Amino acid sequence: MLTCQKHLFSIPDDVTYLDVAYMSPIPKSAVEAGIKGVQVKAAPWEMTINSYYDDVEKARALAASFIGAQTDDIAIVPATSYGIALAAGNVPLTAGSVILMMENEHTSHRYAWYEVAKQKGARVVTVPRSPDETWSDCLVAAIRNSQAPVSVVAGTIVHWFEGTHVDIEAVAEASRAAGASLVMDGTQWVGAVPFDVTRVRPDFLTFATYKFLLGPYRLAFLYANQDWQKTGRPLEFHSWNRAGGERSDFYLETMLDYQPGARRFDMGERSDFAVLPIAIDSMQLLQQWGSKAVHERLLWLNRLIWQEAEQRGYSGPIEALRAGHISVVDLGERYRDDLARRLREQKAFVTIRGSKMRITPHVYNDEGDIRTLFEIIDTLTR
Numbered sequence: 001m002l003t004c005q006k007h008l009f010s011i012p013d014d015v016t017y018l019d020v021a022y023m024s025p026i027p028k029s030a031v032e033a034g035i036k037g038v039q040v041k042a043a044p045w046e047m048t049i050n051s052y053y054d055d056v057e058k059a060r061a062l063a064a065s066f067i068g069a070q071t072d073d074i075a076i077v078p079a080t081s082y083g084i085a086l087a088a089g090n091v092p093l094t095a096g097s098v099i100l101m102m103e104n105e106h107t108s109h110r111y112a113w114y115e116v117a118k119q120k121g122a123r124v125v126t127v128p129r130s131p132d133e134t135w136s137d138c139l140v141a142a143i144r145n146s147q148a149p150v151s152v153v154a155g156t157i158v159h160w161f162e163g164t165h166v167d168i169e170a171v172a173e174a175s176r177a178a179g180a181s182l183v184m185d186g187t188q189w190v191g192a193v194p195f196d197v198t199r200v201r202p203d204f205l206t207f208a209t210y211k212f213l214l215g216p217y218r219l220a221f222l223y224a225n226q227d228w229q230k231t232g233r234p235l236e237f238h239s240w241n242r243a244g245g246e247r248s249d250f251y252l253e254t255m256l257d258y259q260p261g262a263r264r265f266d267m268g269e270r271s272d273f274a275v276l277p278i279a280i281d282s283m284q285l286l287q288q289w290g291s292k293a294v295h296e297r298l299l300w301l302n303r304l305i306w307q308e309a310e311q312r313g314y315s316g317p318i319e320a321l322r323a324g325h326i327s328v329v330d331l332g333e334r335y336r337d338d339l340a341r342r343l344r345e346q347k348a349f350v351t352i353r354g355s356k357m358r359i360t361p362h363v364y365n366d367e368g369d370i371r372t373l374f375e376i377i378d379t380l381t382r
Contacts, residue, residue, distance in 0.1 A: 001293070001296055001297055001300060002289055002290075002293040002294065002296065002297045002363060004363065004364065004365065004366040005289075005363040005364055006364040006365070006366070008027045008028055008029070008285070008364070009025050009026075009027055009028060009364045010025070010028055010031070011025060011364055012347075014347055015347045015349070016346075016347060016348040016349065016369050016372045016373050016376070017349045017364075017365070017369075018348075018349060018350050018359050018360060018361050018365060018369060018370070018373055019349045019350050019351055019358075019359075019360060020211055020212060020214075020360045020361065020362040021160075021188055021211055021212075021326055021351065021358060021360035022211075022351050022360075023210055023211065023217075024210060024211055024212065024213075024214045024215070024362060025214075025364070026214055026215065026216065026278055026282055027214060027281065027282055027285055029281050029285070030214070030215070030216075030277075030278045030279075030281040030282045030285075031278075032281075033277035033278055033280065033281040034216070034274055034275075034277055034278040036277060037055075037272075037273045037274040037275070037276065037277035037278070038273070038274045040273040041273050041274070049246055051271065051273070052240070052246070052271040053246065053271070055271065055273075055276040055277060055280060056076060056266075056270055056271055056276065057071070058276075058280055059076065059221075059276050059279055059280050059283070060074045060075075060076060060221070061074075062279075062280060062283040062284065062287065063207075063221040063283065064223075065283075065287060066190050066191060066195070066213070066283070066286070066291065067186070067190060067195050067196075067197045067205065067207075067223060068195060068196035068197050068198055068199075069197050069198075069223050070261075071261075072229070072260055072261025072262065072263070073197075073223050073224065073225075073229070073261060073262050074221050074222065074223055074261075074262055075221065075222040075223075075224060075262040075263060075264070075265035075266050075267075076219075076221060076222075076266050076267060076270045077206065077220045077221065077222045077265065077266070077267050078218055078219065078220060078267050079108070079208060079218065079220050080108040080109070080185055080187045080206050080207065080208045080220050081108040081111075081112065082206075082220065082222075082235070082267065083204065083206025083207075083220055083221075083222040084108060084109055084112045084113075084183065084185065084204075084206060085112045085235065086204070086206075086222060086232075086234070086235050086265055087112075087181075087183040087203065087204035087206070087222075088112040088113060088115070088116040088152075088183070089116070089233065089235065090203075090204075090228060090232050090233060091151070091152055091181035091183065091203055091204075092151060092181065093116060093117070093120045093122050093151045093152060094120070094122065094149065094151060095120060095121035095122065096121065096122070096123075096148060096149070097122045097123075097148055097149040097150065097151035098122065098123050098124070098125045098146055098148045098149070098150055098151065099113045099116075099117055099122060099123070099124045099125065099150075099151060099152040099153075099154065100125050100127055100139065100142050100143060100146070100150055100152070100153050100154065100180075101113065101124065101125075101126055101127065101153075101154035102126070102127055102129070102135055102138075102139065102154075102156075102159060102166075103126045103127060103128045103129065104126075104159075104161070104162075105126070105154060105160075106160045106161075106185060106187075106188075108185065108187070109154055109156070109185040110154075113152065113154060122151060123148070125142065125146070127139055127142045129164075131317070131318070132318065134164075134165070134166075134167065134321060135159060135164060135165070135166040135167075136166050136167035136168070136170045136171050139153065139155075139166070139171045139174070140170055140171060140174040143171075143174040143175060143177075143178050143180065144174060144178070146178075149178075149179075150175070150178045150179075150180040151180055151181065152180055152181045152182075152183060153171060153174075153175045153180050153181070153182050153183070154183055154184075154185075155168055155171050155172070155175075155182050155183065155184045155185075155202065156168070156184055156185045156186065156188070156189070157184075157186075157189055157193065157195070157323075158188055158189050158193075158323040158325075158326060159323075160188045161328065161351075161353065161356070161358060162317060162328055163316070163317060163322060163323050163326040163327055163328035163358065164317050164321045164322065164323060164328075165321060165322065165323045165324075168184070168200055169199060169200055172200045172201060172202065176201075181203040182200075182201075182202040182203055183202060183203055183204045183205075184200075184202045184204065184205040184206070185205075185206060185207070186205050186206065186207035187206075187207045187208045187211055187220075188211065188212070188326065189212060189323075189325065190207040190212060190213060191211070191212035191213035191214065191283075191286055191294070192212040192294065192295060192298055192325040192362075193291075193295055193324070193325060194291040194292060194295055197223055201225065202223070202225065203224070203225055203227075203228060204222060204223065204224055204225070204228065205222070205223040206220055206221065206222045206223070207220060207221055208220040209221075209279045209282070209283075212325070212362065213279070213282060213283060213286065214282040214283075214285070214286065214362070215278060215279040215282045215283065216275045216278040216279055218272075218275060219272070219275050219276070219279055222262065222265055223262070224262040224265060228262075229260075229261050229262050229264070232262075232264060232265060234258075234264050234265045234266075235265075235267075236267055236268045238268045239251075239255070240266060240268070240270060240271075241258055241259055241263050241264050241265070241266045242255040242256075242257065242258060242259065243255055243257040243258060243259055243260075244257075245259070289363065294363060295324070295325070297363055298324065298325040298361065298362070298363075299324045299325070301361040301365055301366075301367075301370065302322075302324060302325060302326070302327050302359075302361070304367055304370045305327040305329070305359050305361070305370055306319075306322070306327060306329075308370055308371065308373075308374040309327070309329045309374070312374065312378070314329045314330060314331055314332065314334075315329075315330045315332060316328055316329050316330055325360070326358065326359075326360050327358070327359045327360070328356050328357070328358050328359075329356070329357045329358075329359060330355055330356050330357075331355050331356070331357055331377075331381065332355060334381040335354070335355035335381075336380065336381060339352060339377075339380060339381070340352040342380050343376065343377075343380065346376045346380075348372070348373050348376045350373065359373070
């Protein structure tokens with residue numbers, strides 16, 4: 001099994017950081033890469049046209065490798081919400097149809113659908129789940145039993161705060177049978193869970209880098225399937241996503257054709273000289289470790305979390321429904337209103353909403369971090 005990689009991060013020994021689903025630290029080498037990237041802008045007279053393309057294409061290829069895609073399938077965007085908005089502006093949505101999503105879906109994968117539904121005379125339907133049901137069963141049933149045509153299914157493989165698994169292949173199959181577009185948010189799992197986009201075949205899949213990919217804030221990627229690569233409409237219009245946009249005389253001719261693949265969806269100012277090198281370095285590290293090895297370590301760490309939680313009588317989703325890389329533990333009656341603040345004072349970091357505590361380790365954590373967290377909680381809830 002992959003060993004703890006804490007030595008590659010600047011995490012002090014007295015800090016217990018188990019909150020990657022909120023924000024990851026970046027590796028030391030990525031910090032250095034970012035500093036070098038900033039220095040590119042410090043000497044613009046040394047820049048060439050390659051400064052605008054080399055890191056862009058390197059990042060695009062690396063991002064594709066984490067979801068089983070091809071380099072041409074990936075666009076560079078600034079955020080998950082941007083990717084979802086772009087998808088929402090493209091997928092067909094008819095008046096009187098519905099958009100289906102899980103109840104309490106993440107806001108980045110929620111608000112765009114309400115906006116486009118209002119514009120098109122459609123309706124958003126949130127699908128509930130009882131504790132012993134799977135999200136995939138509930139979504140598939142909602143698709144099949146919908147009285148109105150289903151235009152879009154907002155999907156993912158894990159509920160972002162319940163920590164419950166979604167069988168997205170079953171949802172994808174039901175979506176295709178209903179003639180619905182499948183749009184996915186991968187921010188809470190790309191980099192932690194091996195994934196093959198060719199098996200699921202969504203219309204769009206977007207994911208940010210600042211969580212399980214150990215990357216920077218303000219950078220995300222968008223997968224678009226082959227159909228949208230030929231017909232999709234971007235949110236921004238500029239020379240970088242146009243065929244011939246790299247030419248020195250790009251301004252003399254209006255270039256109506258786009259660059260190949262999903263590049264038509266690239267954001268403006270995509271060549272961020274400080275941000276892209278951080279993402280590249282972090283993704284290269286993850287690639288060196290291997291998706292399977294990272295996933296196995298996260299599975300092991302989360303099993304330790306549940307061992308500690310269950311020994312103390314804490315509850316959560318039934319074992320069969322739990323995601324392997326995110327643990328959401330319900331503290332029940334032992335929850336205290338000031339628990340989050342007091343944990344921070346003890347330099348222990350998790351996300352707490354209500355009585356639920358989301359614990360998300362990564363490769364820089366070991367079993368000692370998990371034991372320390374629960375020992376601190378024991379003290380604070382006694």
